[in-house]
Every structure is written in C-alpha cells, then in structure tokens.
Amino acid sequence: MTTTETPPGPRGLPLVGNTHQWARNPCEFRERCAEAYGRVVNYEIIGWDAYMLTDPADVKRVLEDRETFPKHSGGNEQLSEMLGDGLVTSEGALWERQREAIQPAFYVDNIRRYADVMVSRTEDTLARWRDGGTVDLRSEMMRTTLEILVEAMFGDDIDLEARGIYDAVEAMQEPLKPRNQPITFLAPDWAPVPYLRRANRALDHLETQVYDILDERRGSDTDRGDLLAMLLDSDAAMDDEQLRDEMLTFLFAGHETTALALTYVWDLLSRNPEVEARLHGEIAEVVDDRPTVEDVFAFEYTEAVVKEALxxxxxxxxxxxxxxxxxxxxxxSIPEGSLLVLPTWVLHRDERFWDDPGEFRPERWIGDREVPRASDAGGERREPRADRPEYAYFPFGGGPRRCIGQQFAMTEAQLVLATTARDWTVEREYDDLDLSAAVTLRPKGEVPVTTRRR
Ligand code: HEM
Incomplete structure (x- = not known):
C-alpha cells in the first residue's frame, strides 16, 4: 500500500455526500462503515471530508497530540458562537492557562465538598416522585444534574426556575441536533428559523443571568469555595468576558452528559433485574444513612454499573x-483541515475488544482500573487491561483534553444512583429508546417511567 492512497468509504450523492445517511442514524452509519471498510473510513458530511479511525492505537495517537490534532474548527465554530472561548472551545496558550487555573476546582478534596450537594439535590427530586406516578426520566435527571452543577459551580442561592436558566439551557441545545445541523450550519444569521431564533434569545438570556451572578458575587465578600470563587481568585486574572465564557461552558458541558448517563443506567437496570438486585445488595451493605463520598470510594459494583452504561x-x-x-x-494519507472522527460508540461495541458487546454486563468491570476511580487525584492515571487496548474505551476522551469533570461525573452518577436506588425503582412505560446522536447521544423524545417506592 502506498501512503498516498485515499481510505475506502461509502459512496455518497453529488453535493450532499453521505449527509443523508449520517443524519438518519449516525451511530448505525458509523458501525456499518467500520464493519465494511476497516481501520480508516472516508466519508463526507455537511461538506466536510471526514476520516473515521477505528483502531484504538490511532485514537490514542490523535488524542494525546493536541498540537498536531487540535479540535475540529467547524464543530468548534458552532460551539464558540454560543460559548466563546471557554475550556471546551479554546486552543493553544489560552486553553493551557485556563485549564491550569480551573483544574484545582476538580481535585478530589473539592469533589468531596460537592458530594453533599449531589445527594441533597437528588433528595429534592425524589421528594417530588409519587409511588405509582409517571415521570419523564430524562428531564428529571437533567433537572437534578443541572441543580447540582449550578450549586457546586456557582453557589447555593441561584434559583434556576426563577431565573429561567433551565429552559434557556434546553433551548440552546436545539440547533446542535443532527437533523438541524445542516440548517444550523448553512443558514445565514438573518434566516427566520424558529429554533435558531429561540436559541439566540436563550443565549442572550443566559448571558444576562451570568453577568448578574458575577455582579452579585463581586459585591459580596463571603468565602464560598465553589468554582466561581476559584475563578475569581485565580492568578489567571480573567476578565468578565472570559468568566462569562467559562460559566456558559460549564452550564453546557457539565450536566447533560451525566443526566444522559443516568437515564441509560435506569433504562438498562429496568431490563436487567438481576443486575439491579446486585446493585441494591451493594448499596445496602455500604451505605449507612445517606450516601457519602466515602461510600463512593467503597463501591465496586455501583461503579461498574455506571461504567458499563457509559x-x-x-x-x-x-x-x-x-x-x-x-x-x-x-x-x-489524510489532508490537513479534514474532519477526524474518533467513534466512541463504535469502539465501545467492537467484538475485537468486548465479549458479547451488546450485553449489559457490569461484572466485566470488576477489578478493572482502566478508568481512574473517583478517589484518584487528578484523574490522569490509566491502567489498561492486558487483554484490551487502551482507547477501546474512552467515554471521557483522553490525553490533555480529557474531560475535566470526569471524577465529578463519576462521583455524581454513583451518588445520584445510590440515593435513588435505596428507596425507588422505575418501570419502563416505553419499549425501546429512540436515540438521536446530536453533539451528545440523547433520547429523541420523553422517557416515561413509573416510579415505585421499594
Ligand atoms: C458522564 C458525564 C460526562 C461525559 C461522558 C463527558 C465527556 C467528555 C468528553 C468526551 C470530553 C472531551 C471532548 C474532546 O476531547 O473533544 C469532555 C470534555 C470536557 N468536559 Fe466532560 N463529560 C462528562 C461530564 C462532565 C462534567 C460533570 C463536567 C463539569 C462539571 C464536564 C466538563 C467538561 C469540560 C470543561 C471539558 C473540556 C475540557 C478541555 O478541553 O480542557 N464534563 N467531556
């Protein structure tokens, strides 16, 4: 093989390339491509020349070299319009400085401080549940994780409802759904697209709220110990615009992913009663009164359930x-400026690395330290298994731009799960989850479940 060869890939249509196949079901499209074409697959979506990598060693090379492989400018542009130059979208020296300034907020000692918030806000959610009642699990989890995030990051005196933050965060996600992406990307600013208008209004609203919170904070001298206090105190001397970008970034990056993980955990538990029974067993054995961060350090099966859902x-x-x-x-050969796709979904279900990849089997994680535990400081350690390559599993990414919230999220998911599973179980009122692969993998509609007190 010569190094000038273009990788194989599915044939597309003139002008649109493979956009129509991808937009219908991105996960299935990528799985089919990986199966049919192998290590590197070339396709075209929304005018981008895309190269999907399905070998974990290639994923490692790309994620661990941020100079040669920065974030994709097209995707970043869409996000930067909303989030400015926060941690998710910035590059180079700015990103380096900000990451260093923000990292301490995620040290284990600080996550320890957030644990009580994680349990208390879950208890608020459960106080609204009724035995035999119906809830939309996804929005219950979204509300819970947003309340946890806002309190841990920005303090305990922010009323999400009164400030309209919850609805605004929801509206901001709309333009990024796959079926909307071609329009979002191609429509000029003045185009009368209703969801784009709503998203812009929501963004203005959030911006006002964020500046309001900043003003209130600057006017008070109480020592809070949350993320915002650290940002305000940091040596990085951020101006208001940078602070706004970071606050919006955390609102955007810090709650939906964990809420989705919890939604999938419950979906999978409701299909696997023997797993749920074993989970209850561990929680009963470990938790005394209310779950604590020490309990999370002691959990083994509960952690495995979360990892397996991820x-x-x-x-x-x-x-x-x-x-x-x-x-x-x-x-x-892959040209400068192309889109490199590292398909988490595809590698997580690859038969080369997983026995019965479609099965929900938390046992496979027992004794496995591939993802650092919540108690590991810094979160940089990885101990890959001998029989599975590094980067066959990378729900939090990897390399220097690995998720800064990984330990926060793993602690949060286990505390919300333990607090809920102690007294409640849920029964599905739907058959299958219909998923959409937007920026995140999310259910297309509501996820109705009956809540049952145990
Ligand atoms: C289960 C929950 C979560 C998942 C699956 C997840 C996943 C990810 C992934 C894959 C990345 C890397 C993206 C890339 O390399 O392009 C990332 C980055 C990031 N995540 Fe998370 N995340 C989760 C929870 C959180 C939480 C709770 C927070 C904040 C409290 C957070 C904040 C961030 C930030 C700020 C970045 C950008 C880091 C940087 O580039 O330096 N995430 N996340």
Whole structure:
C-alpha cells in the first residue's frame, strides 16, 4: 500500500455526500462503515471530508497530540458562537492557562465538598416522585444534574426556575441536533428559523443571568469555595468576558452528559433485574444513612454499573479533531483541515475488544482500573487491561483534553444512583429508546417511567 492512497468509504450523492445517511442514524452509519471498510473510513458530511479511525492505537495517537490534532474548527465554530472561548472551545496558550487555573476546582478534596450537594439535590427530586406516578426520566435527571452543577459551580442561592436558566439551557441545545445541523450550519444569521431564533434569545438570556451572578458575587465578600470563587481568585486574572465564557461552558458541558448517563443506567437496570438486585445488595451493605463520598470510594459494583452504561451508551458518541498538517494514519494519507472522527460508540461495541458487546454486563468491570476511580487525584492515571487496548474505551476522551469533570461525573452518577436506588425503582412505560446522536447521544423524545417506592 502506498501512503498516498485515499481510505475506502461509502459512496455518497453529488453535493450532499453521505449527509443523508449520517443524519438518519449516525451511530448505525458509523458501525456499518467500520464493519465494511476497516481501520480508516472516508466519508463526507455537511461538506466536510471526514476520516473515521477505528483502531484504538490511532485514537490514542490523535488524542494525546493536541498540537498536531487540535479540535475540529467547524464543530468548534458552532460551539464558540454560543460559548466563546471557554475550556471546551479554546486552543493553544489560552486553553493551557485556563485549564491550569480551573483544574484545582476538580481535585478530589473539592469533589468531596460537592458530594453533599449531589445527594441533597437528588433528595429534592425524589421528594417530588409519587409511588405509582409517571415521570419523564430524562428531564428529571437533567433537572437534578443541572441543580447540582449550578450549586457546586456557582453557589447555593441561584434559583434556576426563577431565573429561567433551565429552559434557556434546553433551548440552546436545539440547533446542535443532527437533523438541524445542516440548517444550523448553512443558514445565514438573518434566516427566520424558529429554533435558531429561540436559541439566540436563550443565549442572550443566559448571558444576562451570568453577568448578574458575577455582579452579585463581586459585591459580596463571603468565602464560598465553589468554582466561581476559584475563578475569581485565580492568578489567571480573567476578565468578565472570559468568566462569562467559562460559566456558559460549564452550564453546557457539565450536566447533560451525566443526566444522559443516568437515564441509560435506569433504562438498562429496568431490563436487567438481576443486575439491579446486585446493585441494591451493594448499596445496602455500604451505605449507612445517606450516601457519602466515602461510600463512593467503597463501591465496586455501583461503579461498574455506571461504567458499563457509559460503554453501551457513551453520551459523547464521537470526538472530533482536525489535523493541522497532512498526516499518514494506518498507511493512508489524510489532508490537513479534514474532519477526524474518533467513534466512541463504535469502539465501545467492537467484538475485537468486548465479549458479547451488546450485553449489559457490569461484572466485566470488576477489578478493572482502566478508568481512574473517583478517589484518584487528578484523574490522569490509566491502567489498561492486558487483554484490551487502551482507547477501546474512552467515554471521557483522553490525553490533555480529557474531560475535566470526569471524577465529578463519576462521583455524581454513583451518588445520584445510590440515593435513588435505596428507596425507588422505575418501570419502563416505553419499549425501546429512540436515540438521536446530536453533539451528545440523547433520547429523541420523553422517557416515561413509573416510579415505585421499594
Ligand atoms: C458522564 C458525564 C460526562 C461525559 C461522558 C463527558 C465527556 C467528555 C468528553 C468526551 C470530553 C472531551 C471532548 C474532546 O476531547 O473533544 C469532555 C470534555 C470536557 N468536559 Fe466532560 N463529560 C462528562 C461530564 C462532565 C462534567 C460533570 C463536567 C463539569 C462539571 C464536564 C466538563 C467538561 C469540560 C470543561 C471539558 C473540556 C475540557 C478541555 O478541553 O480542557 N464534563 N467531556
């Protein structure tokens, strides 16, 4: 094979390429491509020349070299319009400085402080549930994780409802859904697209709220110990615009993913009663009164349940990068400026690395330290298993831009799950989850369940 060869891939249509196949079901499309074409697959979506990598060693190379493989500029542009230059979208020296300034907020000692917030806000949610009542699980989990995030990050005196933050955060997600992406990307600013207008209004609203919170904070001298206090105190001396970008970034990146993970956990538990029974067993054995962060350090099966749900349904179903120069990967040349797709979903279900990949089997994680535990400081340690390559599993990404909230999310998911599962179980009122792979992998509609007190 010569290094100038273009990788194989599915045939597309003139002008639209493979956009129509991708928009219908991105996960299925990528799985079919991986099966049919192998290590590197070339396709075209929304005018982008895309290269999907299905070898974990290639994923590792890309994620661990942020100079050669920065974030994809197209995706970043869409997000930057909303989030400015926060941690998710910035690059280079700015990103480095911000990551260093923000990292301490996620040290284990600080996550310890957030644990009580995680349990208390879950208890608020459960106080609204009725035995035999119906709730939309996805929005219950979204509300819970948003309340946890806002309190841990910005303090305990922010009324989400009164400030309209919940609805605004929801409206901001709309333009990023796959069926909307071609329009979002191509429509000029003045185009009368209703969801774009709503998203813009929501963004204005959030911006006002964020500046309001900043003003209130600057006017008070109480020591709070939350993320915002650390940002305000940090040596990085951020101006208001940078602070706004970081606050919006955390509102955007810090709650939906965990809410989705919890929704998938419950969906999977409701289909696997023997797993749920074993989970209850561990929670009863470990938790005394209310779950604590020490309990999370002691959990083994509860953690395995969360990891396994993140394997089957990774909320970040693909990660995107863009080569800053022409590169050769797997013997194929990939041009500078193309879209590199690292398909979490595909690798998490690859038979080369997983026995019965479609099965929900938390046992496979017992004794496995591939993802650092909530108690590991810093979160940079990985101990891959001998029989599975690193990056066959990467729900939180990897390398320098690995999710800063990984320990926060793993602690939160286990505390919300333990607090809920102690007294409640849910029964599905639907058959199958109909999923849409937007920026995150999310259910298309509501996820109705009957709540039962145990
Ligand atoms: C189950 C829950 C979560 C999942 C699956 C998840 C997934 C990810 C992934 C895959 C990335 C890397 C994206 C890339 O490399 O392009 C990322 C980055 C990030 N995540 Fe998370 N995340 C979760 C929870 C959280 C939470 C709770 C927070 C904040 C409290 C958070 C904040 C961030 C931020 C700020 C970044 C950008 C980091 C950087 O580029 O330096 N995430 N997340």
């Amino acid at each position: 394997r089957l349904y990774p909320p970040a179903h693909e990660i995107r990068r863009e080569p800053a120069e022409d590169v050769v990967i797997g013997g194929y």
